[in-house]
Amino acid sequence: MQLDHSNTEQLKQQLTALQSQYQAFQAKGLKLDITRGKPSNAQLDLSNALDGILGGHYTSADGTDVRNYGGLDGLCEMKKMGAEILEVSESEILVGGNSSLTLMFQAMLQACVFGFEGPQSAWQQQSNVKFLCPVPGYDRHFAICEQFGIEMVNVAMTETGPDMDQVESLISADPQIKGMWCVPKYSNPTGTVYSDDTVERIAKLGLIAGSGFRVFWDNAYALHDLGENTTSLAAIGQLAKKHGCENSILQFASTSKMSFGGAGVAFMASSSANLKAFKQTLSIATIGPDKVNQLRHAKLFPNIASLKAHMLKHRELLKPRFDCVQQHLQDAFADNDLGQWQAVQGGYFISFDTRPGLAQKVVKLAADAGVKLTPAGATFPYGEDPADSNIRIAPSVPSLEEVGLAMQVFVCAVRIASLEQQLEHAR
């Protein structure tokens, strides 16, 4: 479909055809949902052995009775797992509860309210604290900033990660920029893997930033490959140490998309100074994480090899769905400019850009034909996509057949919205 080469009459004819196709979709009474990056039931089934895996043995490798109170930073075997996932040493890991988002929230609480370097370092002592947000990005990250009243500044994503020239120039010019969100591998939603150069430049941002600068490094998809081979990501912890910036990096990960979405185990990694401050607050806020669930995970994934083998089973379930989405996009938009997307090698999302000004319309058209998409704008701070063009596609939950059907509707919706806009412009 080459809109720019068609005259108005041809466009109208195409629109009529598309509208009858659209009405046929509506007549099906579809109820499809490709909004959130959740594991499917089949993926969850892969870890069903978790319940009962202890066989009555509630003792960790170092002899801890995991049933009782205590153990603020987690079991030794889970520290080992976290250290291998995030490529840091075990002493740099804290093992939390079922939600890495909670660790991120608590880290933001520490930075804003209590201070990582004593009460005077708390960001709330200052007005106008700002955060850099590579866009499109993850709505739950942005929501944490909003909750703490932090002003978000958009930064463009490139194929190698955030536009580092822009990042460095913004930070150099404004000491009120106190941090930055990153999903460095298979970024949500673009699927971008940060290049080694990008990682190193982020690792040393502390050298040019004002005091108290913290990168929130949400490595949610560290082992979540869709391709034959894993895409490597430079180890930011080691690079930060090389440049003396280890205090400016807070890393996060979890098993939520390895075992159970709502009952996994979360990890945080940082310098000993950061962990010490974080744990001081944590010791006030909890009697310790659920060590029984940690031990269950240690039994299910006794070493990093078993974890990687497990991830291959996830890949088997996920890859056909992602291939399906990409094939539909390829077939519909490879030869025209109605949409842009990036082929992804991992993670949970495909990010699609319509022509400017059409994302909201496409999402509404899809919804009215029974296909629920993430709200347009959700991938931007404050829900505001300046170009109104980005749409996040999350195909993990529906069946392969449903993904195909949803994509047919999606493609139809993009075409209709684009055609109508073209006709509007032609007037």
Place this chain on the structure above:
Amino acid sequence: MQLDHSNTEQLKQQLTALQSQYQAFQAKGLKLDITRGKPSNAQLDLSNALDGILGGHYTSADGTDVRNYGGLDGLCEMKKMGAEILEVSESEILVGGNSSLTLMFQAMLQACVFGFEGPQSAWQQQSNVKFLCPVPGYDRHFAICEQFGIEMVNVAMTETGPDMDQVESLISADPQIKGMWCVPKYSNPTGTVYSDDTVERIAKLGLIAGSGFRVFWDNAYALHDLGENTTSLAAIGQLAKKHGCENSILQFASTSKMSFGGAGVAFMASSSANLKAFKQTLSIATIGPDKVNQLRHAKLFPNIASLKAHMLKHRELLKPRFDCVQQHLQDAFADNDLGQWQAVQGGYFISFDTRPGLAQKVVKLAADAGVKLTPAGATFPYGEDPADSNIRIAPSVPSLEEVGLAMQVFVCAVRIASLEQQLEHAR
């Protein structure tokens, strides 16, 4: 032992005898710990069926797949359990993770930083926020106040709960008093059960307090009876509603001392307005509680009767230990004024008051003979017991024999400290 009726020579003889008894204890090389209110291994064993109890069925009563993300306020069957424990309706319950302390911390965060009634209601907008703390009380409550920079004001505990004349007069005189900690049943550490009159007076404190007043009602021992019969506690939620003060009460409970200390399920109960504000923040801070563990608990305790039957098994293990402590105290101090304590009918503690000025000394003497006690002062805000007399005894973990031995050492330590003080005064 009647010190006041002895002359100096007699006192010195008694002291010599006690010191040789004490040295004999020291020679045993004891390592006993009666510091914290933890379940013993035998108590934890009572719930070992939790792991594997789902038998591969991860679906809640309303059809929720408990493995995945979501369900911010918990499973319906656990709301029912929380509602029965706290005597509120299911709509007034939120079911959390493994720590009621975390819910209390988050409630304090809401009140201080985000505000239960919008940002302007946040206590941190005001200077000099104060909290009433019935003493002796629970050190972890006081630590939360300290963390948020809230000034703590001591209130005396009586046999019917906090001295309500004092509470009402303080609150009437000072609108900066924004809340109050309460452990209303088998209070930590005195074992006090608040009388019906006390509960009703607390339920309507909102009528005389300044705006935003919140009672933190930590009902940690709601079903933790040691006596033959449960001691009833008036339902504060219902009383607060009667007086139109439902927004001023935040209730907490957990199964930590029913199932596993570190892997139980926590509850919070409050008005719909409070829960709405709390959940708004919670929705930013987590992907939801561990619903798998919630479902496990719903299976282990399918109804309140099964939960109460389970608590009888805890009672069987705990009661002999508490009887042992109380017998030792009775034998040693019933006929003199060297110590005061209250017979307890439930909970995890016995609170003992030495003659003024001796608690630290007793704790040190016991420690030097291998018996670890909660640090003197820990039961008071800022760790400061004005009379230096309160000591918390927590006998749940050691064996019955060990409890007996620890109490022999304890009694000996109290006697030595008292005698030395008496001799000091006699000079």
